[in-house]
Amino acid sequence: MNSIKALLFKLFFIVLLSACEAPPRTGGSGNNLHSTEIITVDTVSANEEYVMITTAINMPMYVNHDQAAFKMWAKKMGVKASILGPSEWDIPAQIATFEQVIPQKPAGFLVNGTDPGIAQVINKAVDAGIPTVVYDSDIPGARQHSFIGSDWYEMGRLQGERMVKILNGKGKVVVMGILGMTNMEAGFQGFLDVIKKYPAMEFIGKYDDKANVELAAKITADLIVAHPDLAGVAGFDGNSGPGIALSVKEANKIGKVKITTVDAEPEHLQLVKEGVIDYLVGQKRELFTQMGAQMLFDMRHKTIAFSKNDAKAGVVPIPKKIITGSIEIDKSNVDLFIK
Amino acid sequence: MIKDRVVTLSATILLLCIVMSFLFPSQFPTVDNFSQIMLNLSIDTIVAVGMMLLMISGVFDLSVGSIVAFSGGLAGYLMYYHDVNFLVAIVAALSGSLLIGFINGFLITKIGINPMIQTLAMMGVVRGLSLMLSGAGIQNFPYEYNYIGQVKILSLQSPIWYMFAIVLIFSYLFKNIAFFRRYYFIGSNEKAAHLSGIEVEKMKLWGFVIVGLLAGIAGILLSSRLGAALSTSGKGLELRVITAVILGGASLAGGQGKIVGAFLGAAFMGIVGNILILTRVSGYWQEIILGIILILAVGIDQLIQKKK
Numbered sequence: 001m002n003s004i005k006a007l008l009f010k011l012f013f014i015v016l017l018s019a020c021e022a023p024p025r026t027g028g029s030g031n032n033l034h035s036t037e038i039i040t041v042d043t044v045s046a047n048e049e050y051v052m053i054t055t056a057i058n059m060p061m062y063v064n065h066d067q068a069a070f071k072m073w074a075k076k077m078g079v080k081a082s083i084l085g086p087s088e089w090d091i092p093a094q095i096a097t098f099e100q101v102i103p104q105k106p107a108g109f110l111v112n113g114t115d116p117g118i119a120q121v122i123n124k125a126v127d128a129g130i131p132t133v134v135y136d137s138d139i140p141g142a143r144q145h146s147f148i149g150s151d152w153y154e155m156g157r158l159q160g161e162r163m164v165k166i167l168n169g170k171g172k173v174v175v176m177g178i179l180g181m182t183n184m185e186a187g188f189q190g191f192l193d194v195i196k197k198y199p200a201m202e203f204i205g206k207y208d209d210k211a212n213v214e215l216a217a218k219i220t221a222d223l224i225v226a227h228p229d230l231a232g233v234a235g236f237d238g239n240s241g242p243g244i245a246l247s248v249k250e251a252n253k254i255g256k257v258k259i260t261t262v263d264a265e266p267e268h269l270q271l272v273k274e275g276v277i278d279y280l281v282g283q284k285r286e287l288f289t290q291m292g293a294q295m296l297f298d299m300r301h302k303t304i305a306f307s308k309n310d311a312k313a314g315v316v317p318i319p320k321k322i323i324t325g326s327i328e329i330d331k332s333n334v335d336l337f338i339k
Numbered sequence: 340m341i342k343d344r345v346v347t348l349s350a351t352i353l354l355l356c357i358v359m360s361f362l363f364p365s366q367f368p369t370v371d372n373f374s375q376i377m378l379n380l381s382i383d384t385i386v387a388v389g390m391m392l393l394m395i396s397g398v399f400d401l402s403v404g405s406i407v408a409f410s411g412g413l414a415g416y417l418m419y420y421h422d423v424n425f426l427v428a429i430v431a432a433l434s435g436s437l438l439i440g441f442i443n444g445f446l447i448t449k450i451g452i453n454p455m456i457q458t459l460a461m462m463g464v465v466r467g468l469s470l471m472l473s474g475a476g477i478q479n480f481p482y483e484y485n486y487i488g489q490v491k492i493l494s495l496q497s498p499i500w501y502m503f504a505i506v507l508i509f510s511y512l513f514k515n516i517a518f519f520r521r522y523y524f525i526g527s528n529e530k531a532a533h534l535s536g537i538e539v540e541k542m543k544l545w546g547f548v549i550v551g552l553l554a555g556i557a558g559i560l561l562s563s564r565l566g567a568a569l570s571t572s573g574k575g576l577e578l579r580v581i582t583a584v585i586l587g588g589a590s591l592a593g594g595q596g597k598i599v600g601a602f603l604g605a606a607f608m609g610i611v612g613n614i615l616i617l618t619r620v621s622g623y624w625q626e627i628i629l630g631i632i633l634i635l636a637v638g639i640d641q642l643i644q645k646k647k
Contacts, residue, residue, distance in 0.1 A: 023482075023489035057621065082619045087626055091571045092561065096379040100616045103371035116476045117567035141478060180470050180570040208470070 044078055044301070050293055051101055054085040054112035055094040059211075061238045061263060062112075065285035066135070070110065073293045079107070081293075089178075089211070091115045102128050108296030110289060113137040113149060116182055131299040135288035137183035138321070145299060148292045148322040150283045152183040155326055156190025159234045159260040162279045162330075163195070166258050170200035171231025174223060176216055176240045179208040184236045187262070191234055204230070209240055216243020217250075224251045235261030241268050245276040264329055264337060272334045282327035291322065344588030348603040355610055363617055372613065374495055378564075380609035381498035382407070385557040387580045387587070387601035388509050389550030392519075394584050396546055397526040397593025400443060401458040403554040403580060405465035407573030410436045410558025412472035415568030418484060419477045425484040433555045439465055440551020444544035462577070466570075473570040480566060488563030498560045502602075505553065510598040522546065526593025582629070583608050586636050607632075 052070055054062060067083050074081030084101060086093035091114055098111070098121045108131040111122060119141040125132045126143050134144040137152060163173060175191055177184040188206055195201045204227060209216035216239055223230055224247065233248075235241045241261030248257045254276050261268065264282030271277040295318040298304060307313040329337055360368040386403050393399050414432040417423035423431070443461055446452045490497045512519045524532040525539050533539045554573075562568045587604030589596035611632060615625050 019493045021491035021494070023485060023491075083621065084616060084619070088575055089571065090574050091569050092382075092565070092573075093575075095565065096612075097616055099379065100372070100375050100613055103369060103375065104366055104617075115567075115569060115571070116478050117565045117569045119478070120566050180474055180476070182476060185474070 046078055047080060048300075049080040049082055049106045050074060050108045050110060050296055051106045052081065052083045052085075052110045052112070052289065053094060053098045053101070054083065055091060055114050056087070056089040056211075057083065057085045058087050059238070061265060061285070064265070066112070066289045069286035070289040070293055073290045077293075077297060079297070082106070085112075089114075091117050094118065095121050098122075099124070102130065105130060107300050108132065108293070110135060110292050110296060111144070113139045113142075113147070113183075114181075116140055118142070131296045133292040133295050133318075135292045136283075136285075145316050146292070146295050146318045146320060146322070148288050148295070148319075148324065150183075150326065151323050152186040153190040155262060155281050155283075156187035156192075156234075156236070157194055158190075158281045158326060158328065159187075159262075159279070160191040160194025162328075163191075163232050163234060163258065163260050164198055164201065166260075166278055167201070167231050169198045172202045172204050172227055172229055173232040173234065174204045174207060174230070175234045175236060176207045176209050176219060176244065177236030178211050179206060187236045209235075209237065209243060211237040211239045213239045213243040213246070216240050217246040218243075220244045220247035220257075221251065224248075224253060224257065230257055232258040232260070235259070238263045238265065241271065241277055241280070245271045249276055264327060266338070269329070269334055269338050272329060272331060273338065275331065278330060280327075280329040282329060284324040284327060287324045291324075295319070344586075345597055345600050345603060348587065348600070348607060352603065352607055352610060355607075355614070359610075359614055359617070366617055367614075370494065374499070376606075376609050376613045377499045377502075378496050379612075380605045381502040382557045382561050383576065383580055383583060383609075384502045384602050384605040385498075385505050385560070386550070386554050386576060387583045387605050388505055388598055389553035390580045390584045391587065391589055391596050391598055391601040392509070392522060393546050393550055394581075394589040394591070395526045395593060395596050396522040396543060397529065398447070398454040398543065398546070399458070399581055399591075400440075400547060400550050401455065401577045402439065402443060402461035402465055403550060404573035404576035405462045405469060406436050406439055406551055406554035407558040407561060407576060408469035408473070408568075408570055409439070409465045410555040411562025411568040411572055412469045412477070412558075412570065414484070414559055415477035415480060415562055416472040418480055425481045428484070429487075429559055432559055433552060436551045436555025436558065437548055438551075440548040440554075441544070443551065444547030447547065448540040448544045469572075470570045473568045476570070477568040478566060480563070484563050485566050486563070488560045489566070496564070498564055501556070501560055505556075506598060506602045513598055518542075523594055526595070528594075579608065580605075582633050586633065 071081050084097050094114060095118055102125050109125050111132060111134045113134040113136045116139055119139050122132060122139060122142040122144050132144045133146045133148060134142060136149045138147045173195060175188050192203060195203050207219045209219055220233060233244045235244055244259050248254060248259060259277045260279040261277060262281055264280050268277060268280055272280060299318055304317050306315045306317055310317050390399060410432040413435050414428040417428040417431055418425055443458055447454050447457050488498055492500055521537050521542055524537060525542055529539055561572055583604035584601050586607055587600030
């Protein structure tokens with residue numbers, strides 16, 4: 001009896017082991033198109049759905065730029081645009097949303113490149129044969145068909161260069177943004193790489209404002225108290241600039257504490273006009289989603305073909321990477337941006 | 340029959356699935372979709388089992404989401420920056436999670452800090468630690484580590500199996516082991532439980548240790564599934580889990596609830612979330628709808644209780 005039990009036990013484990021499907025050994029960044037046939041069609045249908053996968057879906061910058069441009073593009077092309085993702089900045093929830101849409105095989109995915117953690121699910125979509133474009137920040141390890149977005153290191157470098165220029169190469173500076181976010185960390189690094197070339201510039205530290213205006217204002221107020229000779233603050237998320245500016249205004253330090261920051265929303269522009277913020281480095285966000293969606297459409301409809309069968313030939317018929325560049329704004333040109 | 344939340348919730352889930360299968364026949368009732376739903380609710384359910392235990396005893400823990408991020412972050416940090424063997428890294432991460440649970444339990448039961456204040460404070464402390472450990476995110480884990488959360492058994496990804504195992508084990512423990520059944524007495528009447536000889540403080544302390552361990556396991560599974568340790572992991576998980584547990588039959592007053600209810604509550608929320616994605620409901624509405632569902636579920640429950 002015992003030997004029968006032992007045999008059944010062994011059999012159970014053999015069945016269990018044979019039912020195991022191990023994950024692939026390489027998450028690699030190589031081109032996997034030889035094994036993936038992209039689903040292509042000739043006619044455009046109103047049911048042809050392009051899905052934007054993002055996070056913090058109600059962030060004004062996303063709504064006013066990324067989503068507005070995407071919707072406008074879809075209307076022009078006569079296709080359906082869906083925008084999905086959590087309302088909070090929640091990467092696992094963005095991944096969960098993405099994973100649930102892949103089995104529905106939409107015409108294409110436009111994915112906000114929020115965090116390296118989304119690489120695997122991007123690869124899953126690519127492996128499912130769905131045209132996939134990542135926008136905003138590039139994702140290491142992801143095999144998306146194309147990336148379109150900003151170079152955050154460059155945005156940090158531009159802020160650093162301008163800060164050095166307006167402070168004549170000396171003074172205490174800090175950076176503020178969301179700590180831990182890949183793109184912002186790259187921005188901080190770009191800023192620091194410039195600052196460290198100037199011995200008279202003193203870097204105080206990195207501060208986490210969690211993309212919250214009130215928190216950015218509070219941190220700035222505390223910094224002004226702790227360092228009365230604070231010379232400059234550089235912001236790296238959309239809410240850093242307005243928060244820093246609020247505290248600088250309240251402390252009557254306009255002009256004494258220089259501010260550089262990212263984004264060019266109406267409130268940022270107004271603060272530049274008032275002379276509170278000295279310099280903005282904006283992104284061309286409308287291009288991310290408008291051009292990104294067009295690339296998805298072109299892939300699906302084989303608008304441009306380089307061979308008889310690009311997928312089989314291992315050719316991606318759209319640009320692999322597009323860096324859209326930055327928009328630099330200061331008092332000299334701000335009026336051109338105010339609507 | 341109607342008064343049993345497990346039965347009503349199961350029936351609601353079944354009805355929801357039938358309706359959705361008719362409305363979206365090619366999208367909803369598919370193996371791919373269901374395995375995806377299960378995968379996405381597996382992490383929440385594992386933590387919800389621990390939360391159910393705590394809520395049966397009349398307390399809750401707001402630091403669980405941060406522990407999920409901490410656990411994956413610590414394992415990732417040790418493996419990536421210090422070349423520590425993946426098993427050692429897992430043991431360290433789980434020990435760390437246990438320790439956080441122990442500190443919560445100790446300060447609440449021995450010093451007398453209010454559980455909400457203590458776990459709220461711990462939520463911030465542990466989130467900060469996770470941020471320090473994970474930074475901009477850690478990737479490139481050893482294959483063996485990723486295997487834990489990515490291997491598929493009978494076409495279902497491993498976190499689903501871990502979830503079922505944990506639900507089954509804790510259901511068994513609550514049904515058959517006196518130690519676990521005592522949590523109901525504590526939740527129903529703490530003073531009476533104390534007078535009857537139950538070591539209430541010790542039991543509560545163990546409750547926090549267990550929830551810490553389960554959150555740690557969830558963190559390991561999430562990071563190995565994603566192949567990345569993210570400082571944002573588990574953000575908002577505490578409220579999702581408490582919602583699931585209340586939907587599943589727990590009461591903020593304690594003394595009520597079943598482990599399977601935690602699973603059903605999480606499953607209900609997972610299915611509703613999936614439906615909202617299938618129907619392309621905007622993210623603006625998703626939280627509103629889930630909030631309304633919670634109010635309805637608890638409100639209807641209160642009405643039934645009053646009628647009784």
